[in-house]
Every structure is written in C-alpha cells, then in structure tokens.
Amino acid sequence: MDHDTWLAQVIEAPIEPEMPIIDPHHHLWDYPKSRYMVDDLLADTGSGHRIVQTVFVECLSQYRLDGPTEMRPVGETEFVRRITEPQIKKGRGATRVAAGIVGFADLTLGTVVRPVLEAHLDAGGGRFRGIRHAVSWVDSEQINNAHTHPPRSLLLDSRFREGFACLNKYDLSFDAWLYHPQIPELTDLARAFPDTRIILDHVGGVLGIGPFAGQREQIFAQWQKDMVQLAQCKNVTVKLGGLGMKLCGFDWHRQPKPPTSEDLAGAFGSYIKFCIDTFGVGRCMFESNFPVDKPSCAYAVLWNAFKRITSDLSIDERTALFHDNAARIYRLN
Helix, strand or coil, rough: CCCHHHHHHCCCCCCCCCCCCEEECCCCCCECCCECCCHHHHHHCCCCCCEEEEEECCCCCCCCCCHHHHHHCCCCCCEEEEEEHHHHCCCCCEEEEEEEEECCCCCCCHHHHHHHHHHHHHCCCCCCCEECCCCCCCCCCCCCCCCCCCCCHHHHHHHHHHHHHHCCCHHCCCEEEHHHHHHHHHHHHHHCCCCEEEEEHHHHCCCCHHCCCHHHHHHHHHHHHHHHHCCCCCCCCEEEECCCHHHCCHHHHCCCCCCHHHHHHHHHHHHHHHHHHCCCCCEEECCCCCCCCCCCCCHHHHHHHHHHHCCCCCHHHHHHHHHHHHHEEEEEE
C-alpha cells in the first residue's frame, strides 16, 4: 500500500474550519526521490483548515552550486522566494505560502557570517526572518544527527556564539533544532543572549528510538525539568508539534491504519499542555512540520488533534496559539 492510500484510510472533517491558522514550520524541496513543493503543500493546507500564512524553514534545499561556500545556502532563500512569489501575490483568501522565510547560515563563521545574513535578507525580498543552524546531536549510530553535521555541544562553542551574536543586529530570530538531552545547552545560550529571539522547534526534539526506546516516562520527567529551566528565559518560544517524526518513537507509520485526531491528541497532549502551562500561552505556537511529520498522519487530522488538545482554552488563548503568536514572533503582515 502506498503512503497516500494509507493516509486516505482516515479522513476527518476539519474542526472549527473558520479558525485562522498560521503554520510556522514547513519545508519545500525537490529531491530525486522525494518531492514536496508548493502544489503539494497547498494540497495539504487546502484539506479543510483555514491556513492563512506559512513560514518556510530551511532544509538543505537548492543551495547555490558555485561561489563562496558560505554563500551557497542563500540559494535556498532565492529558490523559496521564486517558487512562492505567485502565491504571495494572490488576493484575499489565498494562503500566503512562505510569508516568512527561515534559512541557514553557518554561525561558526563568527562575525564573518554578517555578509551571509545580509545576502539572505536581500534574497528574501522582505520575507527573510531568521536563521536555523541545526545542532541536533546524540552519541548513537541508531539516530541521525542534523544535516549540518554539528559537533557535540555546538551551542556552547565560542565561535558559534560569535556568529549567533550577529543575529540581533539584523533583527533575526534563531530556530533551535536539537534533541532533548541538549535542552540545557540551549538554556545556557538563551541566558547569554537575552535580547535575541529563540524559537525551540518541535517541543525540544524528544527522542524515542535507539537507546531512548522504551523509556518514555523517564525521558518525559527529565524533559519537564529541563523545559522548566528553559522557560525562565523570556526570549524563548516553543513550537508545538514535530511529535509525528519517526525519531519520537510513536511508530504510527508502522500501523495498519494511520491515527485519528483522537489518537494523536492522546499521545501528544501531555507534551503540548505542559509547554503551554510552563511557557505560557503567549510563548507557544502550533506547527505542522510537514512533510517530515507526514509519514505519521494527514495534515487535516494533525490540526484537528491540536484543536482537540486546546478545546478547554478561551478563544483569545487559542487565537494566540494558532495564529497571533506566529504573526508576532515572525513579524508577518
């Protein structure tokens, strides 16, 4: 059974379809064996929920093939701007795809990274909002480290921090993609740079495979302790999502049928509610992380799960979580 046929076994009508949503985390790519472009994203965002804007996040896509090595990631920003320009220019009611763009720049360049940041800003045409230098690293051959090939404890590295210090000058945010054992390192970084906006991706990358399999309760307890410390840093916001990634170990992709939104709400609810309670409604935002989470569930089902998890919150609180916080933090029109 192919994946689309598998997903089609569970189709749900959208809950509260008129609720405006900004999806602040998705990717676009066209690889030889994997494609997720604007038409694929729109097929997902058009599955019933009211997705008004999105934020593209870097994924090693369409780098420049020549020129200075440090400048090659600017090709990704050029690519995203080019392929989403027609959608951005559409009128009222259309989804503004990549209204914000988050790219990659090698922060280990130190202050030499400044021309790269300026090139991204120019290439983004007013839509470039921040940098993600993925640092996810774990000492296990069973788990892939980030596509940036980071060394251990990169967030603590002085050269990295020299580059990181440049972000605030350009009013750029930092998306942090790491694994849950690294959360204390992010806390140290956030304390050192209290004026730089930091967005923690995917509730902190909770691992559940390899050496972390079968330890969900113990890992959850330690994750809670580390997140409480991180929450004391007022410059940190958390993206609520990413739990459908295979590395989280829920193994939905191995089941005969995909999960319903009730299934997802039951599995993800404790993580998401803890983040909201700990960081506050004003410092959390829901994300799809598509297509990386797509092996586990359909887009419409995922957003239904998020709406179920927050059904006891007020309209203003839910508006913040689904729309307003992303608009404010990524400075979207």
